[in-house]
Amino acid sequence: xxxxxxxxxxxxxxxxxxxxxxxxxxxxxxxxxxxxxxxxxxxxxxxxxxxxxxxxxxxxxxxxxxxxxxxxxxxxxxxxxxxxxxxxxxxxxxxxxxxxxxxxxxxxxxxxxxxxxxxxxxxxxxxxxxxxxxxxxxxxxxxxxxxxxxxxxxxxxxxxxxxxxxxxxxxxxxxxxxxxxxxxxxxxxxxxxxxxxxxxxxxxxxxxxxxxxxxxxxxxxxxxxxxxxxxxxxxxxxxxxxxxxxxxxxxxxxxxxxxxxxxxxxxxxxxxxxxxxxxxxxxxxxxxxxxxxxxxxxxxxxxxxxxxxxxxxxxxxxxxxxxxxxxxxxxxxxxxxxxxxxxxxxxxxxxxxxxxxxxxxxxxxxxxxxxxxxxxxxxxxxxxxxxxxxxxxxxxxxxxxxxxxxxxxxxxxxxxxxxxxxxxxxxxxxxxxxxxxxxxxxxxxxxxxxxxxxxxxxxxxxxxxxxxxxxxxxxxxxxxxxxxxxxxxxxxxxxxxxxxxxxxxxxxxxxxxxxxxxxxxxxxxxxxxxxxxxxxxxxxxxxxxxxxxxxxxxxxxxxxxxxxxxxxxx
Numbered sequence: 120x121x122x123x124x125x126x127x128x129x130x131x132x133x134x135x136x137x138x139x140x141x142x143x144x145x146x147x148x149x150x151x152x153x154x155x156x157x158x159x160x161x162x163x164x165x166x167x168x169x170x171x172x173x174x175x176x177x178x179x180x181x182x183x184x185x186x187x188x189x190x191x192x193x194x195x196x197x198x199x200x201x202x203x204x205x206x207x208x209x210x211x212x213x214x215x216x217x218x219x220x221x222x223x224x225x226x227x228x229x230x231x232x233x234x235x236x237x238x239x240x241x242x243x244x245x246x247x248x249x250x251x252x253x254x255x256x257x258x259x260x261x262x263x264x265x266x267x268x269x270x271x272x273x274x275x276x277x278x279x280x281x282x283x284x285x286x287x288x289x290x291x292x293x294x295x296x297x298x299x300x301x302x303x304x305x306x307x308x309x310x311x312x313x314x315x316x317x318x319x320x321x322x323x324x325x326x327x328x329x330x331x332x333x334x335x336x337x338x339x340x341x342x343x344x345x346x347x348x349x350x351x352x353x354x355x356x357x358x359x360x361x362x363x364x365x366x367x368x369x370x371x372x373x374x375x376x377x378x379x380x381x382x383x384x385x386x387x388x389x390x391x392x393x394x395x396x397x398x399x400x401x402x403x404x405x406x407x408x409x410x411x412x413x414x415x416x417x418x419x420x421x422x423x424x425x426x427x428x429x430x431x432x433x434x435x436x437x438x439x440x441x442x443x444x445x446x447x448x449x450x451x452x453x454x455x456x457x458x459x460x461x462x463x464x465x466x467x468x469x470x471x472x473x474x475x476x477x478x479x480x481x482x483x484x485x486x487x488x489x490x491x492x493x494x495x496x497x498x499x500x501x502x503x504x505x506x507x508x509x510x511x512x513x514x515x516x517x518x519x520x521x522x523x524x525x526x527x528x529x530x531x532x533x534x535x536x537x538x539x540x541x542x543x544x545x546x547x548x549x550x551x552x553x554x555x556x557x558x559x560x561x562x563x564x565x566x567x568x569x570x571x572x573x574x575x576x577x578x579x580x581x582x583x584x585x586x587x588x589x590x591x592x593x594x595x596x597x598x599x600x601x602x603x604x605x606x607x608x609x610x611x612x613x614x615x616x617x618x619x620x621x622x623x624x625x626x627x628x629x630x631x632x633x634x635x636x637x638x639x640x641x642x643x644x645x646x647x648x649x650x651x652x653x654x655x656x657x658x659x660x661x662x663x664x665x666x667x668x669x670x671x672x673x674x675x676x677x678x679x680x681x682x683x684x685x686x687x688x689x
Contacts, residue, residue, distance in 0.1 A: 126670040133554065133664055140561035152564045156571075168502040170210040172294065178210055182499045187212060189498055212502065234501075235388030235493060238372055239423055240357060240445040240457050241430070243383050245344060246271075248358075248370040253434070257358035257368035261346065262286040264369040265338040277339025278374070279346070282310070284333050292346075296337055303505070310335055345374040349454040357445070357457055370454070384449070385423050388493065390416025395474065396493045398486035406486035408477040408493065417471025425468030427460040435462070448477055450489070522575040529579050530556075533586045541593050547665050547672075548589040555585045555660040562652050574645030581653025584628065588657050589665060591624075592617040607673040614666050621662065625654035 142150040170186075172178050183206050190204050190212070203215040241253055247267060250256050258264040262283055281291035282299045293299045300311055316334045340346055349356035350367030359368060373383045395411025412420055427444035434442045443459040456477050460469065469475075477489065533552070537545035559581070563570065570578075596613035604612065632651035636644050 123671065126667040129663060129667040130671070133667070136561075137554065137557055140557045143561055143564045154560075154563055154568075154570050156569065164214075164216050164507065166214045166216075166504055167207065167506040168212045168214065169505045170212075170500045171503045172500050178500060183210070183212065186498050186500065186502070190214065211505075234451050235391070236384035236449045237386035237390075237420075237423075238384045238447040238449060239427060240447040241427075243373045243385075243447075244357075244370060245373050246341070246371045248372075252438075255357035255370070257349070257356055257370065259366065259368065260286065261288060261348075261369045262336075262338065264346065264371055265340065268341050268371070269338060271341040272339040276342040278342050278344065279340040281338050281340075283336045283338060286334075286336070289335070292340070296339065299337060312337075340371075343374060344371050345452070346370070347372055347449050347452050347454055353455070356454065357447070372449075386416060386419055390419065391493065393493070396490055398483060398490040399476075400483065401476070404476075406483040408486050408490045409474060410476065410493070411474040412471050420471035420475070421468045423468070424460050424465060428462040428465055428468055431460060431462040432466075446475075448475070450477075455489075522572060522579075526575070526579050526582070529582055533582060537586065537589070544589075544593045544596070544669075547668050548586065548593065550668065551589060551660045551665040552582070552585055554664045555656055556582075558656045558659060559653060562656060566652070568648060568652070569645060571645035573643055574649050577646040577649030577653070581649060581657065584625075584653055585657040585660060587624070588621045588662070591620050592665070610669050610673055614662070618662060621658070625658060628654050 139150075142148045143152050145151060170178050170182065187204050187206060203213070205213050207213045240255060241249075244255055247258060247264060248256050261281065265281065277296070279292040279294065280296045280299055281293075282289045282305065290299050290302050290304055293302070296312070299305060314335060315337050317336075347370045348367050349370070350364055353364065355362055356364050356368050357370065375381070375383045377387070390413055392411040392413055395409070397409055399407055399409050401407045424446060427446065431442060431444040434444075441463075443461055445457040445459050447457040448455050458475070477486075530552070534545075534549050537548045539545070541548065559578070562568070568574070592613050595617040596609045599609035599612045600606065629651055632647045632654075636647035636651065
């Protein structure tokens, strides 16, 4: 009687669990969840990034591994499901994204180099970006900024090169002039160094008409300088009185090695506390990114702002009106903000322990994305996108339908096998497989498992694993019946003796799945995860559910006939 009560309680719990799965699976239910599909089933984006070291920088052996790790960290924060990021060759990384609203924007964010730099704006601007009186000047195009610097490039060399087509950037930046012509765009049009037009002979205005031949010009960035821009999306740009500019302005900054006596930029992202960097809403500034400095960074920040405060006081007394100096925050070559240093409010500079903030952001989403990039750190090398491919969801739907047909076909074959060989025990096993399928689907929804084609293969394979557990137990029951035991005793002995075999087999499968999950790429990880979840659910159904059903049936007289379950004594 006690055993009967125990089995009834177990079946009741299983029934409640099935009701819970139904609530998750039935559309319209308050708890309804849809399964998450991977890139190969719902479509998405595949991007190939290529490392592009700057001049004088070499790609180190561990740079790609570090970059993949940083990109994975960013993906985790984005919430992208079942991503795949892997190395390809010696200098490329492949990113596959699915399950995001804008996968292209996510791919750009993941590949952002995140070179955060802090400049003393008025002191570090150089060349055409600075007036004779020391004020910032904005140039309307990169061609206008660099065309007058080629004499310096001829003397000192260049840090980067750009290829222009009719004064618009066509290729670049590139570390060397020769590398401009090895790019896909230049090769396609057969552009070589001989086909370039010297800057001195470039026409001021391109003649109109279909017969006009494009003018290609190569311009270098003078060694010891870098290019920065500011434009659409920013609140205001240096040297412009326009709020919310609609065009891009260009600037030339001094740039020295990090180990120089007086390095420029004066600070970098390495001086930030990553844990103290976050997005926020300022009542007056709107969306901002708050930054906290390290001890070393706080000290440098105060020194720089003190220098700017002193210089601002001197300039103001010279021109006869208040003039503030600025601290430019540049991310990946874009001036994101340049807060002013008020020498009256901060005569000794700003205390670095208070940190700083990036303002002028268009939305809180932009602030979150920028903070995410800063929190995960800078990539060790710059990456450029060399290929992008959209994966069609139509192909995924066809594959999904084929996988479903394969699963149904496999399940039908297993059901026929169990019914023919084990008769009524086979019927119990089929019911157990139904419970197994429901529990497995519920686990997929609750754990938010991303289903891929390899994952479906693993799911189909686990059907055989679940059936195998029943086969082991049922064969043991038949052996016990043939040995002369009653059906009730045979069932008890079959589960008692067969459990260890089932457990050993599932543990081995689980270990294999965990090893495969640890070393495999994202697609195979889906297969490994299904191979891990399946045996766990199988233990619940093969051992608990079928045991409870057989335990209850063993109390009825009609169930005591050995032939009823495909066995006979003797």
